[in-house]
Amino acid sequence: MIEIDGLSKRWPGADRASVDGISLTVPEGTSCALIGPSGSGKTTLLRMVNRLVEPSAGTIRIGGEDARAMDATRLRRRIGYVIQDVGLFPHWDVAANIATVPSLLGWDHARIKARVEEVLTLVGLDPGRFAARRPHELSGGERQRVGVARALAGDPPVLLMDEPFGAVDPVQRGRLQEEVLRLLQQLRKTVLLVTHDVAEAVRLGDAVALLRDGRLVQHAAAAEILARPADAFAAEFLGADRMLLRLALFPLSALPRHAAPAPGPALPDGATLRDALARMLETGTTSAGLPGSGSVTLADLLAFAGRG
Amino acid sequence: MEWLRANPGLFLGAVGDHLLLSLTGLAIGIALALPLGIALAHRPRLAEASIMLAGALRTIPSLAVLAALLPLLGVGFTPSVIALALLALPPVLVNTVIGIRTADRAALEAARGLGMTGLQRALRVELPLAAPLIFSGLRVAAVQVVSAAALATFIGGGGLGDLVTQGLALLDTGRMLVGAIAIALLALATEAALGMLERHLATRVRGA
Ligand SMILES: Nc1ncnc2c1ncn2[C@@H]1O[C@H](COP(=O)(O)OP(=O)(O)OP(=O)(O)O)[C@@H](O)[C@H]1O
Ligand SMILES: [Mg+2]
Numbered sequence: 001m002i003e004i005d006g007l008s009k010r011w012p013g014a015d016r017a018s019v020d021g022i023s024l025t026v027p028e029g030t031s032c033a034l035i036g037p038s039g040s041g042k043t044t045l046l047r048m049v050n051r052l053v054e055p056s057a058g059t060i061r062i063g064g065e066d067a068r069a070m071d072a073t074r075l076r077r078r079i080g081y082v083i084q085d086v087g088l089f090p091h092w093d094v095a096a097n098i099a100t101v102p103s104l105l106g107w108d109h110a111r112i113k114a115r116v117e118e119v120l121t122l123v124g125l126d127p128g129r130f131a132a133r134r135p136h137e138l139s140g141g142e143r144q145r146v147g148v149a150r151a152l153a154g155d156p157p158v159l160l161m162d163e164p165f166g167a168v169d170p171v172q173r174g175r176l177q178e179e180v181l182r183l184l185q186q187l188r189k190t191v192l193l194v195t196h197d198v199a200e201a202v203r204l205g206d207a208v209a210l211l212r213d214g215r216l217v218q219h220a221a222a223a224e225i226l227a228r229p230a231d232a233f234a235a236e237f238l239g240a241d242r243m244l245l246r247l248a249l250f251p252l253s254a255l256p257r258h259a260a261p262a263p264g265p266a267l268p269d270g271a272t273l274r275d276a277l278a279r280m281l282e283t284g285t286t287s288a289g290l291p292g293s294g295s296v297t298l299a300d301l302l303a304f305a306g307r308g
Numbered sequence: 309m310e311w312l313r314a315n316p317g318l319f320l321g322a323v324g325d326h327l328l329l330s331l332t333g334l335a336i337g338i339a340l341a342l343p344l345g346i347a348l349a350h351r352p353r354l355a356e357a358s359i360m361l362a363g364a365l366r367t368i369p370s371l372a373v374l375a376a377l378l379p380l381l382g383v384g385f386t387p388s389v390i391a392l393a394l395l396a397l398p399p400v401l402v403n404t405v406i407g408i409r410t411a412d413r414a415a416l417e418a419a420r421g422l423g424m425t426g427l428q429r430a431l432r433v434e435l436p437l438a439a440p441l442i443f444s445g446l447r448v449a450a451v452q453v454v455s456a457a458a459l460a461t462f463i464g465g466g467g468l469g470d471l472v473t474q475g476l477a478l479l480d481t482g483r484m485l486v487g488a489i490a491i492a493l494l495a496l497a498t499e500a501a502l503g504m505l506e507r508h509l510a511t512r513v514r515g516a
Contacts (some may be wrong), residue, residue, distance in 0.1 A: 007331075047421075052417070052419060052420055052421055059321045073424070073425050074423070075423070076421060076422060076423030077421075077422070077423035081421040081422060083414055083417055083418055083421060084414075085414035085417075086414060087412065087413075087414030087415045087416075087417055087418035088418070089418070089419070089432075089433060089437075090415060090437070091436045091437065091512075100422050100424075101375065101422050103423070104423055104424060104428070130345050148421070150418075158478060235332070274429065
């Protein structure tokens with residue numbers, strides 16, 4: 001659990017605080033996505049959690065313990081950190097990069113080796129092919145996966161991710177999101193994640209926190225913030241297509257199932273309400289076929305979306 | 309050459325002294341420059357000031373440094389070594405500071421964020437990333453020290469410079485030439501050997 005209370009940071013010489021009295025709790029095993037315009041203080045907030053930046057005011061508690069009372073290096077070894085520009089050590093191979101925290105923690109050689117292979121596999125990289133490579137021998141997407149693997153290696157209960165997929169193309173990005181989502185669900189980490197991308201925020205964050213000029217504009221569950229932006233700024237930042245994004249958060253089972261078959265092929269397993277709407281638009285009908293049999297209807301979908 | 313054939317012992321002794329002077333001076337210079345450079349690199353104002361100061365120091369001729377130390381430290385081996393260490397310090401210091409300050413910022417941030425202590429960061433990340441630049445500073449320092457060690461003779465520090473001064477005093481051209489040529493060759497060899505090592509190191513660290 002991460003508990004942030006009244007947290008502020010004012011840089012020396014700045015005319016206003018970059019982070020201004022933010023209070024925010026990320027419950028154990030959940031994720032919170034920080035979004036907001038460039039310069040709104042997302043990175044600064046994140047870096048105060050692992051004490052790379054000392055707050056001007058406020059407290060941070062991690063797992064109930066006051067972060068500022070703990071030894072900074074010990075604290076950081078317990079917090080996985082994926083930085084905005086990946087920052088792999090160029091003079092070390094992938095295995096050594098990933099082994100950074102385990103070796104700081106004093107794990108023995110065999111345990112480190114096994115762990116490196118484990119997390120490489122976890123992020124979808126074949127240890128046999130990648131462990132001995134140097135960062136410059138990787139693609140941008142592979143580097144970001146290694147960055148995530150390095151953050152996970154010490155099995156930290158808390159994970160901070162600053163635009164973990166900033167530098168990859170949309171296809172890679174989608175795939176990485178998919179994998180991280182699966183990872184987060186599997187590992188039950190407490191995660192604070194920064195992103196510019198609203199779709200990524202609601203996909204990866206159980207909750208979303210919207211920042212503007214260092215202040216917290218709104219903090220709510222992903223489906224909630226999309227349905228009810230707090231003000232005009234929030235509505236504009238979340239985008240005109242936010243209701244579409246919201247549909248993607250719900251499985252087909254959110255709608256009542258009708259026995260009547262629908263035209264066209266059935267939707268695949270794991271499809272969302274957004275997929276159902278897309279299928280209806282594609283076939284020009286008011287229903288879409290469920291995996292197996294049966295269907296969902298446009299009327300039910302509209303009623304569901306309207307209920308918010 | 310005849311002088312050399314007649315006095316191999318004297319010659320080798322002078323070479324040995326010269327190397328001992330140079331290496332000791334260089335080692336002390338580096339031992340001071342590295343930790344100082346690491347400490348300064350994280351303090352932007354001091355870092356800039358030190359780079360300027362070091363630049364100014366480098367324009368002072370080696371002979372002037374030796375002469376200035378004479379009244380302070382007297383004559384002999386130790387003051388010579390101290391003077392050489394002072395000569396070796398600026399290039400290594402400046403390149404250490406610049407090497408760390410221009411190193412991959414994201415990697416430095418990661419080193420901190422993953423929980424390395426200051427010492428661990430310095431040894432595992434900062435110095436290795438700055439190594440190519442540090443090494444080229446070291447090459448400059450080494451060549452300068454090997455050349456300047458020839459001047460140690462003026463404050464009784466010994467080395468190959470002795471052959472030159474003796475040659476001059478005794479009007480023994482052979483002795484003087486052997487000393488002069490040996491000094492030049494030593495400087496050239498230092499430059500060549502360290503230059504090769506430097507290129508090797510650069511490709512290893514950057515992995516390019
Ligand atoms: N080390 C620093 N010294 C002084 N000011 C800083 C420092 N780091 C950040 N700032 C300032 O704090 C403000 C917030 O920056 P921050 O990096 O937290 O924004 P961000 O929301 O992460 O932006 P982006 O989305 O572009 O990454 C900016 O105005 C920035 O200039
Ligand atoms: Mg940022």
